[in-house]
Amino acid sequence: MKSTLIISTYNWPEALELVLFSVKNQSKFPYEIIIADDGSTSKTKQIIDAFKKDFKIPLYHTWQEDMGFRKSQILNKAIAKANGDYIIQVDGDCIMHTHFIKDHLQFAQKNTYLYGSRVNIQKRYLPALFKNKQIHFNLFSRGIKKRTRALYLPFLSQFYKQNTTFSSKFRGCNTSFFKSDFIAVNGYNEDITGWGREDSELMLRFHNRKVMARRLRYRGIVFHIYHKGESRDQAIINTQIEQDTIRTNKNWTANGVNKYLSDEEGH
Numbered sequence: 001m002k003s004t005l006i007i008s009t010y011n012w013p014e015a016l017e018l019v020l021f022s023v024k025n026q027s028k029f030p031y032e033i034i035i036a037d038d039g040s041t042s043k044t045k046q047i048i049d050a051f052k053k054d055f056k057i058p059l060y061h062t063w064q065e066d067m068g069f070r071k072s073q074i075l076n077k078a079i080a081k082a083n084g085d086y087i088i089q090v091d092g093d094c095i096m097h098t099h100f101i102k103d104h105l106q107f108a109q110k111n112t113y114l115y116g117s118r119v120n121i122q123k124r125y126l127p128a129l130f131k132n133k134q135i136h137f138n139l140f141s142r143g144i145k146k147r148t149r150a151l152y153l154p155f156l157s158q159f160y161k162q163n164t165t166f167s168s169k170f171r172g173c174n175t176s177f178f179k180s181d182f183i184a185v186n187g188y189n190e191d192i193t194g195w196g197r198e199d200s201e202l203m204l205r206f207h208n209r210k211v212m213a214r215r216l217r218y219r220g221i222v223f224h225i226y227h228k229g230e231s232r233d234q235a236i237i238n239t240q241i242e243q244d245t246i247r248t249n250k251n252w253t254a255n256g257v258n259k260y261l262s263d264e265e266g267h
């Protein structure tokens with residue numbers, strides 16, 4: 001099974017560099033990597049180009065013009081281009097545990113999406129993080145909070161089973177799914193712009209199509225680098241869109257990924 005790692009980013013090349021270092025440190029590699037770039041400057045391109053030179057796997061950069069927060073759109077564009085059957089998705093401020101890719105692939109299952117844990121790296125630790133280019137963390141590492149989420153206990157993870165209901169613990173910065181399931185609901189809803197709800201609304205449509213959820217507890221861990229919150233100007237509108245999906249049992253969005261599939265099948 002081919003897998004595509006999608007990394008979303010916007011104008012934080014220092015964080016993206018650490019994320020890409022954590023990709024190089026994986027115990028199992030994806031088939032390819034696509035950076036979904038929502039309008040970053042040339043500094044981000046320079047980082048990506050530098051990594052392209054010595055990566056053992058293809059690294060692609062999908063970019064769109066900066067016209068505000070349009071994460072749904074850039075993720076649709078990137079996933080439309082993916083050659084992988086299976087999509088593993090992280091944010092460009094999330095450093096991956098060494099076995100992150102391996103864990104997601106081990107539990108990959110048709111008609112199921114996965115979501116893992118997020119450990120937060122604290123603001124006060126950022127100078128040391130970037131100075132040392134640190135990508136290794138564990139339960140006892142300095143600079144993290146909610147550290148029990150950093151426990152890597154593969155034996156215990158098997159007790160978390162598939163679920164038919166959406167979990168409030170879901171985070172779009174650490175999830176994976178089959179591309180075919182994504183296309184079946186027409187991907188992200190591009191009516192959602194600005195911060196919030198683009199990931200949960202997608203998963204609610206998954207559930208409405210009878211795609212189940214499985215939590216990767218004690219495996220599939222990412223370490224989220226602190227940053228200031230995004231503007232929430234669109235949060236009310238986005239929440240209304242999500243509530244409409246719940247109310248109408250919607251499993252398809254009209255404004256989704258299909259507009260890119262006809263002319264962007266693969267690279």
